[in-house]
Amino acid sequence: MSRERPSTSTRRPPSTGPSGRGRYVFMLTLIVVALGALVGRIVYLNVIDRDFLQNQGDARTLRVEPIKAHRGMITDRNGDPLAISTPVVTLWANPQELPSDPIQLATLAHALNMDPETLESRVERYADHEFMYLRRRMTPEAAQPALALDMPGVYSKDEYKRYYPSGAVTAQLVGVTNIDDQGQEGLELAYNKYLSGQPGKRRVLKDRKGRLVRDLHLLKDAKPGGDLTLSIDLRLQYMAYRELKKAVDKRNADGGSLVMMDARSGEVLAMVNLPSYNPNNRASIDAAGLRNQAITDAIEPGSVMKPLAMSAALATAKIDTDTVIDTSPGWMVIDGYTISDFRNYGKLTPGGILLHSSNIGMSHIALKLDKDTIWQQYRELGLGQAPGTGFPGEGSGSLPSLYGLSRSAQATMAYGYGISLTPLQLASAYTALANDGRRLRPSLLKRSSPQLGKQVMSPKIAHELLEMMEKIVQPGAGGSRAMVEGYRIAGKTGTVRKVTDGGYQQKAYRGLFAGIAPVSDPRIVTVVMIDHPKGDAYYGGLVAAPVFGRVVGKALRLLDVPPDQQEMSE
Numbered sequence: 059m060s061r062e063r064p065s066t067s068t069r070r071p072p073s074t075g076p077s078g079r080g081r082y083v084f085m086l087t088l089i090v091v092a093l094g095a096l097v098g099r100i101v102y103l104n105v106i107d108r109d110f111l112q113n114q115g116d117a118r119t120l121r122v123e124p125i126k127a128h129r130g131m132i133t134d135r136n137g138d139p140l141a142i143s144t145p146v147v148t149l150w151a152n153p154q155e156l157p158s159d160p161i162q163l164a165t166l167a168h169a170l171n172m173d174p175e176t177l178e179s180r181v182e183r184y185a186d187h188e189f190m191y192l193r194r195r196m197t198p199e200a201a202q203p204a205l206a207l208d209m210p211g212v213y214s215k216d217e218y219k220r221y222y223p224s225g226a227v228t229a230q231l232v233g234v235t236n237i238d239d240q241g242q243e244g245l246e247l248a249y250n251k252y253l254s255g256q257p258g259k260r261r262v263l264k265d266r267k268g269r270l271v272r273d274l275h276l277l278k279d280a281k282p283g284g285d286l287t288l289s290i291d292l293r294l295q296y297m298a299y300r301e302l303k304k305a306v307d308k309r310n311a312d313g314g315s316l317v318m319m320d321a322r323s324g325e326v327l328a329m330v331n332l333p334s335y336n337p338n339n340r341a342s343i344d345a346a347g348l349r350n351q352a353i354t355d356a357i358e359p360g361s362v363m364k365p366l367a368m369s370a371a372l373a374t375a376k377i378d379t380d381t382v383i384d385t386s387p388g389w390m391v392i393d394g395y396t397i398s399d400f401r402n403y404g405k406l407t408p409g410g411i412l413l414h415s416s417n418i419g420m421s422h423i424a425l426k427l428d429k430d431t432i433w434q435q436y437r438e439l440g441l442g443q444a445p446g447t448g449f450p451g452e453g454s455g456s457l458p459s460l461y462g463l464s465r466s467a468q469a470t471m472a473y474g475y476g477i478s479l480t481p482l483q484l485a486s487a488y489t490a491l492a493n494d495g496r497r498l499r500p501s502l503l504k505r506s507s508p509q510l511g512k513q514v515m516s517p518k519i520a521h522e523l524l525e526m527m528e529k530i531v532q533p534g535a536g537g538s539r540a541m542v543e544g545y546r547i548a549g550k551t552g553t554v555r556k557v558t559d560g561g562y563q564q565k566a567y568r569g570l571f572a573g574i575a576p577v578s579d580p581r582i583v584t585v586v587m588i589d590h591p592k593g594d595a596y597y598g599g600l601v602a603a604p605v606f607g608r609v610v611g612k613a614l615r616l617l618d619v620p621p622d623q624q625e626m627s628e
Contacts, residue, residue, distance in 0.1 A: 119263065122277065127255030129218060129239055130283030132232055132246075134292040135325075135504045140232050141246065143218040143239065147201035149192040153184045155211030162209065166192075169204040194237060195219045220246075224292060226334040227299045230350035231290070231502070234337045243348060245286065245502065248448050255283035287504045289325035293616055294318060298328040298609050302586070305605045306332050309591035315352040316587075316605065317485045318613065321580040323508050324489060324498030327613075329353070329482070353445075356453040356478040357587070360554030361415045361598075362572040363474035365523050366487055368408055369515045370435035371423050372522065379408055379522055385418040393466035397421055409526040415536060415551065417473045424472035429463050432472055438514040439487040439497055441479050447502050455479035474552060485585045488572050491527070491548075492580035495520040524548045528577050540573055540603040542611040544621035549573025549606065551598035556590060566590045571602035575610050578622045584610055 132141035149170070157163065163181065164174040170193050177192075184190040192204070195217060205214060220235045222228070233244020241250035258280030298316050306314045318328040335347035349355060371377040388402030403414045411419035424432060436442065442457040455478045458467050470476045479487075482500055489511070490497040496511030527548035530537040536551045552570035555562040569588045574580050586602040586609070595601060 121263075122259055122261055124257050124259055126216070126218065127257045127280040128282040129220065129235070130253040130255065130285045132253070132286045132288065134288055134290050134295070135327075136291065136293075137287075138292045139223050140228050140288065140292070142221050142223070144221055145198065146195040146217050146219040147198050148194045148215045148217050149196065149201055149204055150213050150215060151181075151190055151192050152188050152211045152213070153181050153190055154188060156181055157210060166204060166207060166209055166212065169207060171200075222337045224295070225336050225338060226347075227296055227330070228290070228292075229334050229337045230331050230348065231288070231329050232337070234340075243450070244350065245288070245449065247450050249286055253283040253286060256281040289320075289327065289501055289504045290329065291327050291616075294328040294613050295330060297612050297616075299330040299334075301605050301608050302330055302332055305588060305601065309588060309593070309595065309601055311588050311592065311601070312590040313346075313351070314586070314588045314605075315355075315481045316584070316609065317352050317481045318582055318584045318609070319485045319489060319498070319500060321489055321492040321498075321574065321583050323501075323505055324486070324511070325501050325505055326482070327582065328609075329502075350449065352481040353447065353449050354451045354453050354480065356455040356480050356483075357568060358475055358478055358554045358557060359484055360474040360552035360568075360570060361417075362484060362550045362552035362570050362585075363477070364412055364415065364420055364472070365491065365527055365550055366435065366439055367420060367424065367432050367472040368412065368526075369491075369519050369523060370432045371427060372408065372519045373435075373515060374427060374431060376426050377408065377423055382407060383411060383419045383422050385411075385416050385422070388418060390418055390421065392421070392425075392469055393464055395466045395470075397469065409529065412523075412526045412550065413529055413535060420472040421469035424469050425465060429468050430460055432468070433457060433460055433463070435514070436471075436477070438512070439490060440483055440499070441477065441487065445480075445483055445486060445500050447482075447500055449502060453480045453483075455483055474554065481585045481587055484572055485583050488574060488583045488585070490514050491520050491523055492574040492583050493520075524574065524577050524580075527574070531573065536597075536599040537571065537573070537603050539599060540571055540606045540610075542575060542607055542614065545575055545611070545614055545619075546577035546622050547573055547575050547607075547610070548577045549603070551603060553597045553599075567596040569596055569598035569601040571598050571606045573606055573610070575614060576619065576622050581617065581619050582610065582613060584613075 129143040131139060133139055160178065163178055167174040167177040180190060192212070201214065204212065218239055220239060222232060231244055233246035234242055235246050236242050241247035241253065246253065259277040261277060298318060302314050302316050313332045315331045316328065317326065319326055329352050331351045333344065333347040335343045382405050384405050385399060385403050389396060389398040397417050399416050399418050403416050406414065406416060406419050436457055441455055444452050444454040457477050458471065467476050486497060486500045493511055494517040495513055495515040497514045498509060498511040527550055528546060529535060531540050531547040531549050532538060537549050540547055540549050550572055554568050556566040556568060567590065569591060570586065572585045574583050584606055586605045588601040591601045
């Protein structure tokens with residue numbers, strides 16, 4: 059019997075391509091090759107081809123560039139420029155891109171008109187920075203030699219530079235801008251936002267030198283600043299500055315101020331101060347010359363206040379033009395203080411008190427009135443409050459407090475002591491005498507329409523005071539040096555001791571003259587102040603009145619004001 063072995067069969071899976079392991083190896087190989095190619099490309103771009111790509115990237119830089127707004131122009135009332143902005147070029151550098159070769163840096167320094175050692179020192183100081191100024195606000199012609207070098211790391215930027223054609227003549231009034239064309243002083247500061255305008259934006263393509271390759275499109279248009287028209291007449295301003303400087307130099311004075319106002323509109327036609335400065339040469343600026351003293355510095359005015367105090371007295375029933383005041387013996391003591399006149403003038407009417415500038419006469423009148431009568435009139439005339447011109451730092455002056463006002467303070471206030479004001483405030487107060495009793499607020503900007511003014515005294519009183527003040531500007535009187543041939547002039551002299559922290563100085567004075575011309579039809583009000591003239595000639599009638607006469611005489615002719623008929627007939 060045979061035995062059969064059981065049969066066995068082994069079943070194999072069908073063949074369908076590479077095994078799973080093979081596929082894994084294949085995919086892994088693909089990934090490794092791809093990563094290798096990517097790494098190789100990165101190495102190639104960052105090592106082998108780096109300079110080429112950097113240059114190409116720098117040559118095609120897309121930027122959003124600001125468009126600087128053109129700063130508005132400042133002109134006088136006739137359109138003559140007082141401040142204008144001109145195109146300039148600012149050169150800057152990336153110290154990390156500048157060549158290290160001293161010879162190349164010396165060549166750049168020569169093109170910039172700089173000392174080579176100074177430039178090299180600055181480059182070393184800013185070595186870790188990517189920005190430094192080379193020269194700012196150069197004329198395009200002056201910047202061209204440096205740009206022509208085509209030196210790596212040197213770039214340019216278009217800007218504007220402020221220029222002041224009238225220089226020191228209008229410096230304190232117009233003011234100045236800083237190197238970034240922003241107002242820092244005067245009306246440049248007061249109207250900075252209006253003058254600056256609004257910058258714009260544009261998208262541009264620039265090369266590595268910062269030069270424009272293509273202007274792509276405008277994002278926001280720049281809005282230029284507004285133009286500012288001042289009230290001053292540059293012809294009068296030049297003439298006033300010249301005459302004031304002659305007087306200050308002649309008297310070896312510390313300085314001076316002059317304000318001329320239009321008696322009909324309140325516009326300031328001229329405003330000059332000494333010392334001054336040249337705004338086009340910042341290296342020469344002296345801090346003492348920056349202040350517009352005529353509008354910022356309050357001083358004790360002295361006797362120029364007597365006509366204004368007299369207007370308060372004449373408005374009461376206690377004083378009229380015929381009232382007689384006995385000023386004998388020429389001095390008096392109030393609250394322990396001695397008040398005196400130059401000499402004993404005896405009995406005087408209000409006109410005589412003004413003519414002889416009697417402190418005793420004004421004191422007697424002041425003490426006859428209620429203690430607030432003169433004080434209230436001064437307030438109506440704008441004293442003790444800012445004039446509202448908008449000028450930075452304009453002075454408001456001061457009046458004594460009415461509370462507990464002593465008899466001595468009541469008396470001295472009537473002849474201009476114990477109070478303070480600016481020359482501009484004084485000129486504004488005098489417009490009431492010239493304008494039928496209506497005080498005009500001063501304006502530094504040209505007015506488009508006349509202002510009526512505030513009635514602070516009756517026309518009758520204003521006319522009476524003008525007649526009294528006209529006698530002061532006659533041959534032999536204290537204000538005779540203010541006379542102008544062919545015109546009737548009214549005015550008042552003033553001399554006051556300077557005040558310091560230690561009190562009144564014994565040998566330092568201010569001489570003043572305030573006047574109106576012509577009396578027949580007032581057109582201008584002018585105030586002149588000479589600060590601390592040296593020598594014995596320090597009285598207002600000697601140092602300030604002559605300046606008034608020369609300035610006002612020329613001004614009346616420049617303004618085509620006809621001579622007075624009375625003078626013509628004589």
